[in-house]
Amino acid sequence: MPSIAVEFDTYDNDPTNHIADPSGNHLAIVKNGYNLGSGAHLASYNPSYSLKSGSPLSAWVEYNGSTLRVYLNTTSTKPADPILTYSLALSSIFTGTSLYAGFTGGDGNADQFIHSWTLDTNPVPLPGALLLFGTGLVGLGAVGLRRRKRS
Amino acid sequence: MSKTLIILISLVALILVTVSPAPADIINYSNFSSTNGLEINPGAGVTDGKLDLTKTSNAGSVFYNSTLTLPTNYAFATTFTFSITGSDGLIFCLHQDAIG
Numbered sequence: 001m002p003s004i005a006v007e008f009d010t011y012d013n014d015p016t017n018h019i020a021d022p023s024g025n026h027l028a029i030v031k032n033g034y035n036l037g038s039g040a041h042l043a044s045y046n047p048s049y050s051l052k053s054g055s056p057l058s059a060w061v062e063y064n065g066s067t068l069r070v071y072l073n074t075t076s077t078k079p080a081d082p083i084l085t086y087s088l089a090l091s092s093i094f095t096g097t098s099l100y101a102g103f104t105g106g107d108g109n110a111d112q113f114i115h116s117w118t119l120d121t122n123p124v125p126l127p128g129a130l131l132l133f134g135t136g137l138v139g140l141g142a143v144g145l146r147r148r149k150r151s
Numbered sequence: 152m153s154k155t156l157i158i159l160i161s162l163v164a165l166i167l168v169t170v171s172p173a174p175a176d177i178i179n180y181s182n183f184s185s186t187n188g189l190e191i192n193p194g195a196g197v198t199d200g201k202l203d204l205t206k207t208s209n210a211g212s213v214f215y216n217s218t219l220t221l222p223t224n225y226a227f228a229t230t231f232t233f234s235i236t237g238s239d240g241l242i243f244c245l246h247q248d249a250i251g
Binding site: 001002003004005006007008009010011024030051052053054055056057058059060061062063064065066076078090091094095096097098099100101102103104105106107108109110111112113114115116117118119120121122 | 177178179180181182183189190195198200201202203204205209210211212213214215218219220221222223224225226227228229230231232233234235236237238239240241242243244245246247248
């Protein structure tokens with residue numbers, strides 16, 4: 001299934017070899033469905049604090065058209081630096097730009113809570129508007145030039 | 152081109168740029184006392200105003216119930232606050248499965 005995901009994984013499925021999972025306390029970027037094979041984690045990170053303490057953690061996931069960045073904090077303040085940075089073309093995963101967004105959880109005998117959620121898109125400026133903006137700038141420049149010549 | 156026309160085009164262009172799309176808030180839940188707009192799939196539920204992904208089962212999911220249309224370069228920014236009390240954890244996901 002075409003997908004991109006960030007996992008907050010609190011269980012080590014591969015304590016012997018650490019191929020499927022780097023630890024029982026990690027974040028990772030995965031695509032096209034979770035699997036445990038080698039290379040399933042495109043990028044991963046082991047935070048110094050526990051992901052399963054039950055205390056609220058805040059995460060930011062951002063894509064700018066070429067790079068996926070993940071930030072994590074124990075407070076609601078976004079840190080300056082991402083903990084995961086991975087370059088990929090979402091256009092090579094998806095067909096068209098209509099997508100579903102959400103969360104999945106799995107447990108042994110525990111709770112996975114989402115307290116709050118926002119998602120924004122950052123539309124690129126419309127080519128038409130840019131063209132008009134350029135025309136406007138040229139126009140203003142032309143008026144300025146004429147005025148200067150006359151004076 | 153007359154000066155008036157140039158000024159007119161400039162003004163129209165500037166107005167268009169001013170009203171061109173700003174980053175759009177598609178999803179905004181400060182809590183989940185209301186789950187309007189969400190698909191709470193089997194296994195998941197709500198507990199004390201929080202999405203409880205594994206409320207009634209060992210696996211569950213919650214998705215925004217309509218598709219998002221991302222810009223042509225797929226740019227997006229999402230933030231969420233979560234808490235986990237044990238294994239196995241949770242996943243934030245963008246997908247294109249026709250089931251939704």
